[in-house]
Structure formats: C-alpha cells, structure tokens
Amino acid sequence: MLTIEGVTKRFGEAVAVDKVELNIPEGQMVGIIGRSGAGKSTLLRMINRLIDPSEGNILFDGTDITALKGSALRRWNRDCAMIFQQFNLVPRLDVLTNVLLGRLNHKSTFASLAGLYSREERLMAIAMLERLGVVQSALQPAGTLSGGQQQRVAIARAMMQEPRVVLADEPIASLDPMNAKVVMDSLADINKRDGITVVTNLHTLDTARTYCERIIGMFEGRVVFDGTPAELTAAEARRLYGVQNEGFSEAMTSTSLSADEDERPAPMRPLPGNRADTQLAEERARALA
Numbered sequence: 001m002l003t004i005e006g007v008t009k010r011f012g013e014a015v016a017v018d019k020v021e022l023n024i025p026e027g028q029m030v031g032i033i034g035r036s037g038a039g040k041s042t043l044l045r046m047i048n049r050l051i052d053p054s055e056g057n058i059l060f061d062g063t064d065i066t067a068l069k070g071s072a073l074r075r076w077n078r079d080c081a082m083i084f085q086q087f088n089l090v091p092r093l094d095v096l097t098n099v100l101l102g103r104l105n106h107k108s109t110f111a112s113l114a115g116l117y118s119r120e121e122r123l124m125a126i127a128m129l130e131r132l133g134v135v136q137s138a139l140q141p142a143g144t145l146s147g148g149q150q151q152r153v154a155i156a157r158a159m160m161q162e163p164r165v166v167l168a169d170e171p172i173a174s175l176d177p178m179n180a181k182v183v184m185d186s187l188a189d190i191n192k193r194d195g196i197t198v199v200t201n202l203h204t205l206d207t208a209r210t211y212c213e214r215i216i217g218m219f220e221g222r223v224v225f226d227g228t229p230a231e232l233t234a235a236e237a238r239r240l241y242g243v244q245n246e247g248f249s250e251a252m253t254s255t256s257l258s259a260d261e262d263e264r265p266a267p268m269r270p271l272p273g274n275r276a277d278t279q280l281a282e283e284r285a286r287a288l289a
C-alpha cells in the first residue's frame, strides 16, 4: 500500500502539489489526469524520490520513504521503477545492455562497475524482451528503434528491477496511436499478470478510462477527482480540465487544452523534462563501459 499524507511541493513561491492525500492499494492500476501543469509529474517524482516533498510524507507498506537514505533508499529505487515519456534509454548502447541496466540496484558496487551480469540475468532480460515483443532488436543500438519499441525496452528494463510499483510519467505522449496501444497493453499486462501496482500520468482521458480501474484528477496541484471511470462524468471531466464550453472531447490532450481552451497562460516548465534522469542513465552506462 502506497500512502501519500498531506504532500505539498513548492518551487519557490509556486505550489506544484498541494496537500495531496491518497491511498493506493497494492496491485491497482491508477491513471492520473489533469491539464498541463496540474502537478502530475511532480507527484510521481516525489514518490520515486527524484525530488523531495516540501511537506508531508509518503509511506510504502508503513515505511516512510521520504526519510530513506543509503541502502534503504537504493532498495526503494529498486522496488519502485519509473518509465518516462522520452524513454531515457542510453541510445548508443544495445537494447540488451539497456535492459540489464535495470539490475543495477540488485548488484554489488563492484559487479555494477564491472558490468558483470550472470547468465540468469541475461536470460531474464531476453525473456522480458520476448514478452514485450522486441527480442529481435536485442543487439541493436537502442537509439535506432522506433519510439514504441524504445518504450517497450524501457518497460523491460523496469521489470528487470523486479519492482513492486511502476510509475509511468506520460509513457505514451510521444507515440502514435498504434504504438500507444501496444505500450498501454504492456503496462496493463504487468499489472494484471505480475500484480505490480501501476501509477501512470496520462494526457488523454479516453486512455485513462480504457486502461485504469481508478482515475485520479489533479487541478492546480490538488486532487479534485478520485474514482472509477464510470464515476468520471462528462461534467466532472469538464470541471477537472477547467473547460466551460460544450466542445470538450474525451480525446483532447491536456496539452491541447492548455493551448486552446484556457484563458489563463499555461504554466511553463523551467527546465527541459527529465534531463537529470538521462544524465544519470548515461553516467551509469559510462561506469559500466
């Protein structure tokens, strides 16, 4: 069980996440929706400790993960895998090596630095690539794959961690509809077959309705909706996205809404998304080289 207790995140004067309270039971598939700048990514990044809350606590099975340090924090980073919109693979490394990087938190520092992977780990990586339908690309540089294939490799890498929770930050926002479906089907499969809790930020409401048993709606940092797809009526959805007119469509993305529907300027990100995470992956890869 993931418990979020009164979590707030401020960036200077701006409140990105505002007193969020949530309980997410093990094995649930949860979609977080809301317009651009609502605080969805910030919430996920606090759960996996990429950033720390300004206030409040996040507990996993009763342990306060916001207080973890050293090896306990590494264990949490192993239990809680994250998937990003831009995949965050190391493009020049082959797919198999990228997937094996998911084992880093299971290994000693020496084995990690030496890039030593057991036969079992290699077989596990190949089986995972096979399950996700990308095993034929195992020896290709990851950067040569299509976006949808790269995201499936990223899911395989996450699965190598043997996580209990997978957080996905807009995993299909860069994909065409066919690849988006394949990736969402893969996330649904690891949720159902492996019982892994999946919490995913989604741009489109119809995807959340199709795949998630529970939808959490955020607006200006607060949770303003928490229920099943059936409970999310059109009126609720319009309120959630701050759209007054009748032209609201379920297929609209939060980005198009912020561009077209809002009278107020959309909040801007000061930094390009996830650069720090890409750097981290590259540093790990350099250490292994």
Ligand SMILES: Nc1ncnc2c1ncn2[C@@H]1O[C@H](COP(=O)(O)OP(=O)(O)OP(=O)(O)O)[C@@H](O)[C@H]1O
Binding pocket: 011, 014, 015, 016, 034, 035, 036, 037, 038, 039, 040, 041, 042, 043, 254, 267, 268, 269, 270, 271
């Ligand atoms: N590192 C940061 N420094 C300053 N402000 C930030 C930072 N990260 C996020 N913010 C701000 O926090 C607010 C919430 O951003 P967040 O990225 O969590 O929203 P989001 O709902 O995920 O949006 P999107 O769908 O566009 O990704 C925004 O106003 C954003 O500009």
